[in-house]
Amino acid sequence: MSEEFPPVLQALAEAVSAEFPGRLLSRTSFRGNLRFHVCPDKAHEILKYLKTRGGFGMLVELSAADYLQYPDAEDRYGVWYCLLDVENGRRLIVKTKANDPDPTLDSVVDLWEGANWMEREVYDMYGIVFRNHPDLRRILLPDEFVGHPLRRDYPMRGKGERHNFPVLTRAEG
Amino acid sequence: MALKLADVIAPPADVREKDYLWTLNFGPQHPATHTTLRIVLNLDGEVIVNSIPDIGFLHSGFEKLGEHLDFNQYVTIVDRMNYISPVANEIAWHHSVETLLGIDLTPRCQYIRVIFSELMRLHDHLLCVGAAALDLGAFTAFLYAFNQREKINELNEWASGQRFHPSYTRVGGLQRDIDDVWIGKLRAFIKQFPSALADVTGLLNRNRIFLDRTRDIGILTREEAINRSVTGPVARASGLVRDLRKDEPYLAYKDFDFKVVAAKEGDCLARYLVRMEEMRESIKIISQAIENLPSGPVNASVDERMVLPNQLSVYRSIEGLIHHFELFMTNRKWKPPVEEVYAATESPNGELGFYIVSDGTGTAYRARTRPPSLVHFALFNHLAQGHTISEVAPILGSLNIIAAELDR
Amino acid sequence: MALEDFLGDNIFVTKLNDIASWCRKNSLWPMPFATACCGIELMATGASKHDIARFGAEAFRFSPRQCDLMIVAGRVVMKMVPVLQRIWLQMPEPKWCISMGACASSGGVFDTYSVVQGIDRFLPVDVYIPGCPPRPEQLLQAVIDLQDKIQRTGTVLGSEFDRRIRPEGPRPLALEVPQELQIVAPGNYASSNRLVPGSCHNSQANLLQGLSGLKGENLS
Ligand code: SF4
Numbered sequence: 001m002s003e004e005f006p007p008v009l010q011a012l013a014e015a016v017s018a019e020f021p022g023r024l025l026s027r028t029s030f031r032g033n034l035r036f037h038v039c040p041d042k043a044h045e046i047l048k049y050l051k052t053r054g055g056f057g058m059l060v061e062l063s064a065a066d067y068l069q070y071p072d073a074e075d076r077y078g079v080w081y082c083l084l085d086v087e088n089g090r091r092l093i094v095k096t097k098a099n100d101p102d103p104t105l106d107s108v109v110d111l112w113e114g115a116n117w118m119e120r121e122v123y124d125m126y127g128i129v130f131r132n133h134p135d136l137r138r139i140l141l142p143d144e145f146v147g148h149p150l151r152r153d154y155p156m157r158g159k160g161e162r163h164n165f166p167v168l169t170r171a172e173g
Numbered sequence: 174m175a176l177k178l179a180d181v182i183a184p185p186a187d188v189r190e191k192d193y194l195w196t197l198n199f200g201p202q203h204p205a206t207h208t209t210l211r212i213v214l215n216l217d218g219e220v221i222v223n224s225i226p227d228i229g230f231l232h233s234g235f236e237k238l239g240e241h242l243d244f245n246q247y248v249t250i251v252d253r254m255n256y257i258s259p260v261a262n263e264i265a266w267h268h269s270v271e272t273l274l275g276i277d278l279t280p281r282c283q284y285i286r287v288i289f290s291e292l293m294r295l296h297d298h299l300l301c302v303g304a305a306a307l308d309l310g311a312f313t314a315f316l317y318a319f320n321q322r323e324k325i326n327e328l329n330e331w332a333s334g335q336r337f338h339p340s341y342t343r344v345g346g347l348q349r350d351i352d353d354v355w356i357g358k359l360r361a362f363i364k365q366f367p368s369a370l371a372d373v374t375g376l377l378n379r380n381r382i383f384l385d386r387t388r389d390i391g392i393l394t395r396e397e398a399i400n401r402s403v404t405g406p407v408a409r410a411s412g413l414v415r416d417l418r419k420d421e422p423y424l425a426y427k428d429f430d431f432k433v434v435a436a437k438e439g440d441c442l443a444r445y446l447v448r449m450e451e452m453r454e455s456i457k458i459i460s461q462a463i464e465n466l467p468s469g470p471v472n473a474s475v476d477e478r479m480v481l482p483n484q485l486s487v488y489r490s491i492e493g494l495i496h497h498f499e500l501f502m503t504n505r506k507w508k509p510p511v512e513e514v515y516a517a518t519e520s521p522n523g524e525l526g527f528y529i530v531s532d533g534t535g536t537a538y539r540a541r542t543r544p545p546s547l548v549h550f551a552l553f554n555h556l557a558q559g560h561t562i563s564e565v566a567p568i569l570g571s572l573n574i575i576a577a578e579l580d581r
Numbered sequence: 582m583a584l585e586d587f588l589g590d591n592i593f594v595t596k597l598n599d600i601a602s603w604c605r606k607n608s609l610w611p612m613p614f615a616t617a618c619c620g621i622e623l624m625a626t627g628a629s630k631h632d633i634a635r636f637g638a639e640a641f642r643f644s645p646r647q648c649d650l651m652i653v654a655g656r657v658v659m660k661m662v663p664v665l666q667r668i669w670l671q672m673p674e675p676k677w678c679i680s681m682g683a684c685a686s687s688g689g690v691f692d693t694y695s696v697v698q699g700i701d702r703f704l705p706v707d708v709y710i711p712g713c714p715p716r717p718e719q720l721l722q723a724v725i726d727l728q729d730k731i732q733r734t735g736t737v738l739g740s741e742f743d744r745r746i747r748p749e750g751p752r753p754l755a756l757e758v759p760q761e762l763q764i765v766a767p768g769n770y771a772s773s774n775r776l777v778p779g780s781c782h783n784s785q786a787n788l789l790q791g792l793s794g795l796k797g798e799n800l801s
Contacts, residue, residue, distance in 0.1 A: 057399050170746075
């Protein structure tokens with residue numbers, strides 16, 4: 001179900017492949033979502049190129065998925081960056097991947113400040129470490145939490161962490 | 174690896190030697206946070222030197238639930254995400270699901286969804302404006318705003334049976350059609366709304382205290398708005414004129430005549446004014462939609478086996494019953510393509526998108542929400558630095574942070 | 582001669598407990614612990630149409646030290662429980678607690694890793710309100726019911742609370758997860774945002790009792 005890329009993006013894709021040979025793995029599209037799949041080692045450079053040369057000034061969304069139980073998946077984690085060209089209203093999704101044992105990617109906070117909390121959330125939920133992130137802490141879960149709950153192998157009802165509190169009775173306090 | 178909070182709270186290096194700086198904990202239980210946020214403020218006297226927002230006090234695992242509930246069930250959960258404009262979330266969720274499944278909605282359904290999105294915009298902006306005014310001491314505006322919200326709740330209740338979390342949309346359609354009584358109620362609502370809005374405007378727009386506490390507070394420039402992924406009214410108040418209703422028209426938005434409201438200043442006052450003006454535009458859209466409401470079915474064609482059949486055909490015909498059964502059996506349900514899709518709508522708060530990864534079953538493999546509140550709250554430190562403590566309340570109020578959407 | 586005749590119209594005789602309870606029940610000062618959607622309905626109850634002031638409970642105070650009724654409106658997640666307990670401990674006696682909505686009472690639709698399945702597992706609750714969210718009328722009814730309870734059980738010195746030294750809610754759900762899968766957050770309780778065990782008097786015993794299904798070594 002592949003749609004045509006508009007000429008501008010086609011030219012951009014060619015420029016990216018010329019600049020980073022072999023790093024633009026493929027282009028796919030589905031219902032108007034246009035996607036570049038890129039190699040993780042050059043993902044940061046490609047995103048920088050897209051920002052400076054391609055005009056994609058805004059990072060709308062950044063998140064990840066764990067493809068552990070996904071049919072025919074080769075890599076464990078997929079990370080997507082939804083970019084937006086504010087002046088022309090064009091959208092582009094850049095997808096890259098990461099793998100166990102230590103999933104690592106380069107942080108894009110230096111390109112878009114908006115990525116800061118989104119990357120922290122991905123780190124919190126999936127344990128993907130973003131290199132050069134200014135402040136990579138857990139964001140939603142308590143600091144002392146162990147595990148990454150959105151991974152597919154984490155049980156939905158948790159591992160007992162929601163029961164671990166003192167019980168107050170009526171007579172105290 | 175993980176830094177300790179204590180390391181980060183330390184002020185920037187150039188002021189570190191100033192040992193008179195002190196730390197104040199704002200929240201998680203504080204009236205101006207409305208719900209549950211915590212901000213650790215580093216103060217020089219009463220001037221904010223640095224602030225560390227600490228969130229997650231309402232993290233309830235929405236996205237994990239999204240991987241276990243099917244496309245129609247998850248709508249009840251999505252409702253509870255941005256609880257001051259519930260139907261807007263439902264519409265956004267089912268917009269993504271329908272994009273994935275490739276369903277075209279009927280014109281009537283599109284119009285009704287437009288009406289509900291705009292009602293929810295009123296719902297949201299009323300609470301945002303009313304509560305922001307409440308935090309600044311203007312209690313009357315809050316009462317006026319809530320009076321109107323009650324009326325919208327009644328509309329919800331009449332249409333769907335629940336006043337607060339209606340769960341009104343379904344894949345390819347709606348829970349049920351609206352009736353003439355509802356339309357009459359809506360007309361009455363539209364008629365009285367402008368004067369109620371004028372009351373709120375009159376209470377705030379020339380209110381000296383309100384103006385002094387919001388003008389030139391928390392300024393966000395256009396460049397910073399782009400850099401920090403800001404969308405919605407907050408972005409439009411900074412001159413970043415983007416509105417998905419105009420730029421990427423979904424539903425039936427291209428049929429309507431309305432303006433995108435924007436401002437240049439980017440301060441709290443501009444954000445308040447943009448919201449007030451947007452309510453006027455919403456009322457315009459609602460009246461156009463209700464006057465031109467197309468007739469016909471609300472659910473997309475039943476042949477595609479994706480939309481729930483209506484109640485009558487389930488009870489009276491064998492085809493309807495089988496069809497209903499098929500959508501509810503755990504091993505049948507929908508057969509979406511094994512693909513992923515990102516689709517966004519303009520929710521009252523900004524761009525609300527869902528990224529759905531589908532593995533070919535009726536349940537999303539990954540249901541990621543793109544929450545505007547998270548992006549907007551990340552702005553807080555940038556906006557608050559250099560202001561005094563008393564200005565935390567107007568900044569928070571103008572960003573309209575919804576904790577459940579922030580933490581999911 | 583009956584006592585009433587002797588005292589006349591302007592004096593009446595009652596028990597000290599009754600008059601104290603009567604005063605307390607008609608001037609409840611709620612502490613709105615509003616975390617989620619139910620909190621908005623709580624605001625609606627306080628706003629124009631439903632107007633909780635008709636029942637003498639309109640003086641919402643955000644400082645726990647000024648309140649005697651905690652209304653927990655919305656889901657409470659694991660990061661919030663210590664805050665909730667601390668606020669409860671800061672409220673002066675006599676105090677009561679209303680658990681508003683399905684989430685606060687039982688976890689509601691959120692049966693996930695982070696949502697506490699009912700605050701009554703960790704905190705005493707007096708009135709539960711069903712609904713998601715409860716209508717404002719239901720909240721008003723809960724306030725009326727609570728007033729009734731205060732009138733029936735209240736004592737001037739609050740001695741009705743002294744006897745209730747055992748946890749009253751269901752036991753923590755610890756047995757749901759097999760022992761080897763349990764992670765009992767091994768962090769440093771003192772430095773994190775959790776409550777320090779033993780910081781409130783005699784909670785250590787309850788703690789060990791309530792958590793006997795969990796790993797013991799992390800509780801020291
Ligand atoms: S009970 Fe329902 S309305 Fe109340 S907090 Fe829970 S989900 Fe929200």
